[in-house]
Amino acid sequence: MNRDSVNWRGYIPAMTTPFTGTGELDVPALRKHVDWLVGQGMHGLVVAGTQGEWFTLNLEEKATLLREVAAGVKGRIPLIAGCSGYTLADVLIQVELAERAGFDGILLTPPPYMVPSEADILAFYRSVDAAIRLPICVYNWPPGTHVDMSPGLLAELAQLEQVVAIKNSTQDLRRFLDTFFRLRRQVRVFGIPMNETGATLVKQHDADGTMGAGAVLGHEQPDFFNELWAGNEARALEYGARDYTIMQRWFNPDLTGRFGSSQAIFKEALNQQGLYGGYPRLPLQPLNAAGVEQIRATLAELGRLELPQESKIQD
Numbered sequence: 001m002n003r004d005s006v007n008w009r010g011y012i013p014a015m016t017t018p019f020t021g022t023g024e025l026d027v028p029a030l031r032k033h034v035d036w037l038v039g040q041g042m043h044g045l046v047v048a049g050t051q052g053e054w055f056t057l058n059l060e061e062k063a064t065l066l067r068e069v070a071a072g073v074k075g076r077i078p079l080i081a082g083c084s085g086y087t088l089a090d091v092l093i094q095v096e097l098a099e100r101a102g103f104d105g106i107l108l109t110p111p112p113y114m115v116p117s118e119a120d121i122l123a124f125y126r127s128v129d130a131a132i133r134l135p136i137c138v139y140n141w142p143p144g145t146h147v148d149m150s151p152g153l154l155a156e157l158a159q160l161e162q163v164v165a166i167k168n169s170t171q172d173l174r175r176f177l178d179t180f181f182r183l184r185r186q187v188r189v190f191g192i193p194m195n196e197t198g199a200t201l202v203k204q205h206d207a208d209g210t211m212g213a214g215a216v217l218g219h220e221q222p223d224f225f226n227e228l229w230a231g232n233e234a235r236a237l238e239y240g241a242r243d244y245t246i247m248q249r250w251f252n253p254d255l256t257g258r259f260g261s262s263q264a265i266f267k268e269a270l271n272q273q274g275l276y277g278g279y280p281r282l283p284l285q286p287l288n289a290a291g292v293e294q295i296r297a298t299l300a301e302l303g304r305l306e307l308p309q310e311s312k313i314q315d
Contacts, residue, residue, distance in 0.1 A: 003186060003208075008105070008165060011042060012042065012043055012045065014049035016052060016277055029276040031072055036218075040215065044078035049082035050141065051262060056282075056284075078104045084111075086111050091128055092131055092132065107167060110145050139167045139169070140169055143255060155179075163187060165188040165190060166188070180201070191211070191212075203228060213243075216246065217302070245298065251265075
C-alpha cells in the first residue's frame, strides 16, 4: 500500500462521542451527530480518536460506536477508527471491530503512558502491520504519548506495507515540514494548518489536509479545503481564520485545553449550538460556568450561537 491506496484528504475531524449525564453511550444522540457531520460536508471521520474518548470505552461500547457510525455514514465518506492501545493484543481486537464494521482504515499512536523508545515504537508498528489488512494512519501525538516521533522514525514507519498516512501533531513546525516534504509522495501527511502556510502547502505541494478537532464550526472547516481546491483562496482563508480563532481562544500551543479538557470544550461548543456533544465521561469533567461563558463568547463573536436554518437538525 501507499498514499494512493486511500482517498483520504481534506478536513477529517476526530468526532466526539456523546455520553449521557450518567455516563452511558448516548446512541440516539450519536446517530443525530453523525447525520449532522455528514450533512455539513466532512471529508471523512475519525471515530474513537482522542476527541472520541477512546480511553474510556470498553470493547462492547466501541463495537456499538463503530457499528452505529458506519450505519449512519453508509459509505458516503471515509471512516478511520482510532485503535490505540497499550498492547498488540489490545490493538488487534480493536482492528477486528473496525474491519467488521466496515471501516476504511485505522489511526494508531504508539502505546501511551509507557514512553517507548524509537526501537520499541518501530517494533510495535511492525507487529501491527504484519497482523492486519486495513490501511494504517500513524498518529504522532506528543501530548498523549509523551513521544514526539522524529522525521527519521516516521520515515521508517512509512515504509511498512499497511501504512498509507501520517497524522503529525508535533508542535515543532520544522519537524512537521521536514516530514511533509520527505514523505508526501509516499504517504498522506495530515496536520496542515488552516492558514496561509497551509494554503501554500495545498496549492503548491498538493498537501492532503488535516485530521483532528471536533468539527464544531460545521461546514466552515471542510470548506477551507473546498475553497482552496476551487481556487478561492481569500474565501478559504476567511474560514481558516475562524478555525484559528477557536483554536487560539480555547487551546494551548500543544493542543491541550486552556480551561478544561479538549473533549469537554468541543462538547460544550456543540451543545451551545443545539447540537449533540453530550457530556464528557469520568474522569473528564464538564466545563465550569466560567468555561461555558468563554465558549459562548467565542461562538457569539463568530455568529454561531444561532445556526442557519438549513443547518439545523430536524428531530
